[in-house]
Amino acid sequence: MSATSRLLQQRSVGEVKLCVERHGVTHIRESGASKVRLPRGSNEAILINTGGGIAGGDSFSIDISVGQDARLTVTSQAAERVYQTLGPFAATVVKLKAGAGAALHWLPQETIIYEGAALRRDYLVELDAGSKFLAVEPLVFGRSQMGETVTEIRLMDIWRIRRGGSLAHVDALTFGPGLPGSKATLAGAAALATIVYVAE
Numbered sequence: 001m002s003a004t005s006r007l008l009q010q011r012s013v014g015e016v017k018l019c020v021e022r023h024g025v026t027h028i029r030e031s032g033a034s035k036v037r038l039p040r041g042s043n044e045a046i047l048i049n050t051g052g053g054i055a056g057g058d059s060f061s062i063d064i065s066v067g068q069d070a071r072l073t074v075t076s077q078a079a080e081r082v083y084q085t086l087g088p089f090a091a092t093v094v095k096l097k098a099g100a101g102a103a104l105h106w107l108p109q110e111t112i113i114y115e116g117a118a119l120r121r122d123y124l125v126e127l128d129a130g131s132k133f134l135a136v137e138p139l140v141f142g143r144s145q146m147g148e149t150v151t152e153i154r155l156m157d158i159w160r161i162r163r164g165g166s167l168a169h170v171d172a173l174t175f176g177p178g179l180p181g182s183k184a185t186l187a188g189a190a191a192l193a194t195i196v197y198v199a200e
Contacts (some may be wrong), residue, residue: 015034020066025043034062068099070102093121097131159171
């Protein structure tokens with residue numbers, strides 16, 4: 001077996017499942033490199049990747065449900081880092097659900113994508129017609145203060161949002177192996193953010 005094959009077998013896997021109702025947490029499960037912490041007395045959940053980053057072949061799953069009239073803000077402990085791959089994509093699936101009268105805010109710190117990285121993220125959001133949802137998902141390409149430039153990455157960022165059982169929003173951001181540089185796309189910028197707000 002080659003050194004590359006051995007490395008690809010040593011992939012990081014993580015899963016978080018969290019259910020919150022108006023009176024508090026009703027279900028919590030975490031496994032692998034994924035953890036979640038809820039400060040006492042707050043309506044905040046903090047996601048933690050104990051692996052220190054994501055590389056090609058890694059797989060992470062986040063499943064968060066907010067019940068009727070409940071409130072929850074989900075953030076992350078630190079910026080996520082996506083490192084160079086040996087070939088396969090790193091994969092993250094985020095499932096978010098908000099019940100009637102609920103408010104769910106998805107506000108992670110930025111994801112930093114390094115040269116040669118490959119990342120696919122799928123966001124599956126299910127909202128009651130009477131709920132509110134805010135998402136701000138920032139991406140940074142390399143660390144300009146460290147003199148880093150990114151010229152080759154592969155990225156797939158796919159959002160599917162359903163509200164009241166009907167499809168309300170779909171967005172599929174895909175590019176690679178190079179960064180799009182036209183005036184209608186990044187135009188040389190080293191960061192972008194997806195911002196979504198859904199309410200009545």
